[in-house]
Amino acid sequence: ITVQPETVGKPYELKIFAGTQLVDTQNVTDNRAVLIANPDITKLQLRVVGDQIPEAFTVAQNYPNPFNPVTEIRYALPNAADVQVVVYNALGQQIKTLVSTKQEAGNHTVVWDATDANGAAVSSGLYFYRVKAGAKIAVRKMLLMR
Structure with missing residues (x-):
């Protein structure tokens, strides 16, 4: 997909989505290609967000928490960075890598489906989730109740 904004420099x-589940959120400016390699994608939603680039790296508490069966993890990047979002169990064992890629500045959301x-x-x-963006790291707790 190539997004061609009507106004150069205006973020989108x-x-x-895969079904009704939000899988990822990407912030796009100018003519940047977005590769979507997931065959389960069923819907794309594009909107203008204005000049809402965050001023600082932040990681929000997942929502909902406690959760069942899915939860959203939101984080903000003031600059483009190599990002990793990893889930660990209470013993510190790595369970799943949700994100491991370079991402643009902006607000991002990733969904964990408790797998x-x-x-x-x-x-x-x-469970714990660890968000690493460049040299910055944040860890938060989350509770899965089946």
Whole structure:
């Protein structure tokens, strides 16, 4: 997909859905190609967001929390950065990598469906998500209740 904004330099938000589930949010400016390699994508939503580039790296608490069966993790990047969003169990074992790519400045959302790296459902309990953007790192707790 290539997004060609009507006004050069004006940011747009591209929301990517699989069924009714929000899979990812990408912030797009100018003529930048967005590669979507997920065959389950069913809907794209594009809107103008104005000049809403965050001033600081922030990671919000996941919502909902506690959750079942899915939760959204939101974070803001003041600059483009290599981003990793990883879920860990209470023992500190890595469960799943949700994001591992360079992302543009802006607000981002990723959805975790309470599955591990193999797609198997994980059990109820306490989990942590770690968001790393460049040299900045934030960790938050989340509770899965099946």
